[in-house]
C-alpha cells in the first residue's frame with residue numbers, strides 16, 4: 001500500500017467514524033424519554049410558558065395525548081386501527097415516547113408518540 005493510499009484510507013475511516021458517531025448520538029437521543037416540560041400537556045399543568053401556545057394549536061387539531069384512552073371515551077375517532085402520532089407523516093422523533101409535530105410549530109414542544117389528531121396521515125414506510 002502506498003502512502004497516498006494509506007492517507008486516503010485514513011481519511012475515509014475518519015469520515016466513517018464521524019458519521020457513525022452522529023448516528024449513535026441520534027439513536028441515543030431517540031431512546032431517551034421526553035422531559036415532562038417538553039410534552040404538550042392538554043390539562044395545562046405543564047407550566048412551561050410555551051405549553052399554552054402549543055395547547056391552543058393542539059386544540060384546533062383536536063389532538064389527544066393518548067389515542068387508546070380517547071377512543072374508549074369517544075373523544076377520538078380514528079378512521080383506521082393503529083393511527084397515532086408515531087406513525088403520522090407530520091411526526092419527527094425526538095425521544096422514545098415523543099416527537100415534534102410539523103402542525104404544532106411551538107419551539108421545543110413535543111407530542112406524545114401515542115397521541116393523535118384529526119389531521120393524521122400515514123407516514124410512508
Ligand code: SF4
Nearest residue numbers: 085088090101117120
Ligand atoms: S397525528 Fe400527526 S398531525 Fe396530528 S398531532 Fe400527531 S403527529 Fe401531529
